[in-house]
Amino acid sequence: MYQYDAFDRRIVEERAHQFREQVVRRIDGRITELEFKPLRLQNGLYLQLHAYMLRIAIPYGLLSSKQLRVLADVTRKYDRGYAHWTTRQNLQLNWPKLEDVPKILDELAAVEMHAIQTSGNCIRNITSDPYAGVAADEVADPRPYCELMRQWSTFHPEFAALPRKFKLAVTGAAEDRAAIAVHDIGIRVVKSDAGEIGFAFYVGGGQGRTPLLAPCINAFVPEAHLVSYTEAILRTYNRLGRRDNKFKARIKILVKAVGAEEFARQVEEEHAHIAEGPLKLAREDIEGFRRFFRPPMYEVLRDDDPTLAAALLGKDRGLASWFAHNVAPHRQPGYAIVNLSCKSPDLPPGDVTADQMDAVADLADRFSFGALVVTHRQNLVFTDVKKRDLPALYAELTRLGFATPNVGKLTDIVCCPGLDYCSLANARSISVAKQVAERFEELSKLYAVGELHLNISGCINACGHHHVGHIGVLGIDKQGHEFYQLMLGGSSGTDASLGKVLGHALVHDEVAPAVERVVLAYLAHRAGPEETFLEAYRRLGPAPFKEAVYDPARA
Amino acid sequence: MTLLAHDAERGARLVEDDPWLDLSDETPLPSHGDVVVPLARLADVVEAPGRLAARVDGASDPELLAPHLHRLALIVVEIPKFTDGRAYSLARLLRSRHGYRGELRAVGYVLRDQLFYLWRCGFDSFALAPGKDPADALAAFTEWSVTYQPAEDHDVPIWRRRRAG
Numbered sequence A: 001m002y003q004y005d006a007f008d009r010r011i012v013e014e015r016a017h018q019f020r021e022q023v024v025r026r027i028d029g030r031i032t033e034l035e036f037k038p039l040r041l042q043n044g045l046y047l048q049l050h051a052y053m054l055r056i057a058i059p060y061g062l063l064s065s066k067q068l069r070v071l072a073d074v075t076r077k078y079d080r081g082y083a084h085w086t087t088r089q090n091l092q093l094n095w096p097k098l099e100d101v102p103k104i105l106d107e108l109a110a111v112e113m114h115a116i117q118t119s120g121n122c123i124r125n126i127t128s129d130p131y132a133g134v135a136a137d138e139v140a141d142p143r144p145y146c147e148l149m150r151q152w153s154t155f156h157p158e159f160a161a162l163p164r165k166f167k168l169a170v171t172g173a174a175e176d177r178a179a180i181a182v183h184d185i186g187i188r189v190v191k192s193d194a195g196e197i198g199f200a201f202y203v204g205g206g207q208g209r210t211p212l213l214a215p216c217i218n219a220f221v222p223e224a225h226l227v228s229y230t231e232a233i234l235r236t237y238n239r240l241g242r243r244d245n246k247f248k249a250r251i252k253i254l255v256k257a258v259g260a261e262e263f264a265r266q267v268e269e270e271h272a273h274i275a276e277g278p279l280k281l282a283r284e285d286i287e288g289f290r291r292f293f294r295p296p297m298y299e300v301l302r303d304d305d306p307t308l309a310a311a312l313l314g315k316d317r318g319l320a321s322w323f324a325h326n327v328a329p330h331r332q333p334g335y336a337i338v339n340l341s342c343k344s345p346d347l348p349p350g351d352v353t354a355d356q357m358d359a360v361a362d363l364a365d366r367f368s369f370g371a372l373v374v375t376h377r378q379n380l381v382f383t384d385v386k387k388r389d390l391p392a393l394y395a396e397l398t399r400l401g402f403a404t405p406n407v408g409k410l411t412d413i414v415c416c417p418g419l420d421y422c423s424l425a426n427a428r429s430i431s432v433a434k435q436v437a438e439r440f441e442e443l444s445k446l447y448a449v450g451e452l453h454l455n456i457s458g459c460i461n462a463c464g465h466h467h468v469g470h471i472g473v474l475g476i477d478k479q480g481h482e483f484y485q486l487m488l489g490g491s492s493g494t495d496a497s498l499g500k501v502l503g504h505a506l507v508h509d510e511v512a513p514a515v516e517r518v519v520l521a522y523l524a525h526r527a528g529p530e531e532t533f534l535e536a537y538r539r540l541g542p543a544p545f546k547e548a549v550y551d552p553a554r555a
Numbered sequence B: 001m002t003l004l005a006h007d008a009e010r011g012a013r014l015v016e017d018d019p020w021l022d023l024s025d026e027t028p029l030p031s032h033g034d035v036v037v038p039l040a041r042l043a044d045v046v047e048a049p050g051r052l053a054a055r056v057d058g059a060s061d062p063e064l065l066a067p068h069l070h071r072l073a074l075i076v077v078e079i080p081k082f083t084d085g086r087a088y089s090l091a092r093l094l095r096s097r098h099g100y101r102g103e104l105r106a107v108g109y110v111l112r113d114q115l116f117y118l119w120r121c122g123f124d125s126f127a128l129a130p131g132k133d134p135a136d137a138l139a140a141f142t143e144w145s146v147t148y149q150p151a152e153d154h155d156v157p158i159w160r161r162r163r164a165g
């Protein structure tokens, strides 16, 4: 993974120092709260319902075991012993004290971490494919580009006061595991017929109150122009994006208003001026980043490992089920990708305790070259595990509660913090997730429900990505009471789509039973076990599901 | 009003006397002295009494300024809110696209913690928001010893700097 050099270290240290001074000036009154707000936000510090919340950046989700141990330490020392993986591959502390934040930043800086630009109206932490570097369907590893873009966007002087927040995602694979269609800019690495690397740019996607899928504005930007083209988009947006209404300020509104074609033309015009300037990348520039992401020293192994094969046939059906659900194929023979499910019945989705972090760090050292990835579905990934080691790893993960065989399945629920923590929430989300999970633990033992993404947001801001859940749940407020809308048919994958509201809103305790009726209707109507929920919904339309939820007597 | 200036050679300093006379749309031109006029009035000022400056805001179109740049010694950019970042892009366009080399001044809601970015985007003088401590503000320009991306202060991205060793 990327290693800081003296420049990177100096920048993070100077940032920690700067923020410490800003806090001093805030406390002694030289900066007003209003003026302090954008400063603290660009340092990941939110004012939540009960306290400050600190969002720590995990660039493209990649962590070393050493970093994870420091996160555990910070969580224990400055918070209540648990933290939260976000849907943008970051980590949130829910209860730090303002005066402790500079100390936390110092401790993070010591292991090349920070909270820079994890919130505020700036370019946010860049997200990527959790299987980057090991996916079998990859054109090129996206991480060197992510790191390059991280550096370009960090403290970019021109883009620190954008109309609104700005999120980028990069994928290098055929299957989209980075949800690029619902980002301000989604970048897909592509290869031309001549074998040259370039990028397809999707601009103006997003969730929130105006969910939109990003149109492609350029199908092939040459590799050398990755940064200059992005700068041209940002400059166009910074100048022309709306600033009169916070809800109309995202780039998606601009792109929609002028049209994708016209927006693309404006970007091209801007880009023509800067394409050959200092941001143009030389081959060696990219090579300089690529060398940090070379594959680890794999052992030469046979792919059909006999230890694993025997164990899979053994008495423990749990191992087989876990292998089927949580383990993905690797491109190196004899290795596998292992998903750690952070969705157990005991903790709210995405929550993780300091002790669990320490334990996971140890496992990463033992089984996966000391590295791990945080996913946008709030799980963790060990990218390089020997197949031979899978039974041992399974035993350890089971002990820790990370082996629930549900990755990509119904109880692998994506969920925002909701009313329990968030000052913007309309409704609770964690308790809904819990009720659904309880209900389905039994059901999923009985049926192979297959791939099914359930995403829950506590309000229209959509941090729980409800628009792109196969089943989405959105908390809304009706005359001061919490209600929930049910949406079906969303997807953040390669075939991205936005979910549609099924019918009238439900009260809290109706949500889990309604989700259950949806799933039972799917099981009743699917063409066969191979047809996933999403495929069935696309084939059948909403009618049978609507009937199941709202008119169960007839259904 | 506290006025600061900053450039690479001399660093940051307070500017004691500011010769510029700021004129509104209607105020007639004085018989002598350096004047600042709104962008809309620029075309009407055929002959300035002294040096000439234009007042714009972040939303202004640099193309409208372009034909006048050769006769401007100062451009004053009004920043209505510190959260409005259009001035940054405007400054960069004026400097790099249009080659403007005169003074570029940020006025309005200008705070200490924006100064470094404003400077990186091409501003070289700054009228600090009322009530803000000038000594604090002077320190803002030395907070960073290294930056990742090229802007108007330098054109060497960090990856190229690393290669140079």
Ligand code: SF4
Residues within 6 Å of the ligand: A416, A417, A418, A419, A422, A423, A424, A425, A426, A457, A458, A459, A460, A461, A462, A463, A464
């Ligand atoms: S979706 Fe709403 S309730 Fe949930 S975390 Fe985001 S802002 Fe808070």
